[in-house]
Amino acid sequence: ETGVTQSPTHLIKTRGQQVTLRCSSQSGHNTVSWYQQALGQGPQFIFQYYREEENGRGNFPPRFSGLQFPNYSSELNVNALELDDSALYLCAIGPGQGRETQYFGPGTRLLVL
Amino acid sequence: RKEVEQDPGPFNVPEGATVAFNCTYSNSASQSFFWYRQDCRKEPKLLMSVYSSGNEDGRFTAQLNRASQYISLLIRDSKLSDSATYLCVVGPRNTGFQKLVFGTGTRLLVSP
Numbered sequence: 001e002t003g004v005t006q007s008p009t010h011l012i013k014t015r016g017q018q019v020t021l022r023c024s025s026q027s028g029h030n031t032v033s034w035y036q037q038a039l040g041q042g043p044q045f046i047f048q049y050y051r052e053e054e055n056g057r058g059n060f061p062p063r064f065s066g067l068q069f070p071n072y073s074s075e076l077n078v079n080a081l082e083l084d085d086s087a088l089y090l091c092a093i094g095p096g097q098g099r100e101t102q103y104f105g106p107g108t109r110l111l112v113l
Numbered sequence: 114r115k116e117v118e119q120d121p122g123p124f125n126v127p128e129g130a131t132v133a134f135n136c137t138y139s140n141s142a143s144q145s146f147f148w149y150r151q152d153c154r155k156e157p158k159l160l161m162s163v164y165s166s167g168n169e170d171g172r173f174t175a176q177l178n179r180a181s182q183y184i185s186l187l188i189r190d191s192k193l194s195d196s197a198t199y200l201c202v203v204g205p206r207n208t209g210f211q212k213l214v215f216g217t218g219t220r221l222l223v224s225p
Contacts, residue, residue, distance in 0.1 A: 033212075042117070042200055042215030043157065056212055090156055095211050101147055101204070102213055104156040 004105035023091035024073035032074045037088040119216035136201030145204035
């Protein structure tokens with residue numbers, strides 16, 4: 001097991017609302033990435049945090065933002081939700097600290113109505 | 114053109130069969146390569162890394178051809194439990210900042 005947890009597991013929101021998703025790891029890993037996986041697609045990279053700083057970003061608008069805390073837990077915030085934001089949101093730890101690649105949490109399934 | 118391309122399948126095979134998946138990637142600067150497995154409504158899990166020399170893990174064999182920018186996964190003696198989606202994944206560097214680029218996945222269905 002990766003020891004990565006995410007909350008909540010499921011969430012329903014309406015268009016225009018804001019949402020915060022959370023991620024933590026037992027080992028307190030210093031690198032965390034967030035991905036969006038739409039139905040029938042592979043995960044798409046949103047951004048990565050390393051030691052509380054954004055370390056890289058994919059092609060997502062600024063209404064997708066994140067934070068990493070001193071205990072290395074992380075949040076993904078999405079403002080002004082759109083229907084197309086409905087997806088599985090995955091956080092991943094690594095690489096580094098004995099991990100050669102990224103290991104995923106169970107995800108949060110977001111439905112925007 | 115997608116950065117990582119895979120045949121979405123599904124591949125329907127009987128138990129005991131050998132099945133091969135292929136994947137191509139467009140970024141020649143890519144340095145790290147993986148196969149992840151994803152079960153329905155679950156998170157992707159690392160199946161194996163892929164090295165230029167080829168590597169094997171039990172019934173699974175992965176190959177990388179950098180010149181052709183081509184990655185393959187061979188599964189021998191398929192089990193019912195192998196039914197899943199197999200994601201071809203490419204990364205820009207071996208360590209440090211790593212943005213993984215995923216294919217859309219190839220779905221495998223193994224039947225009795």
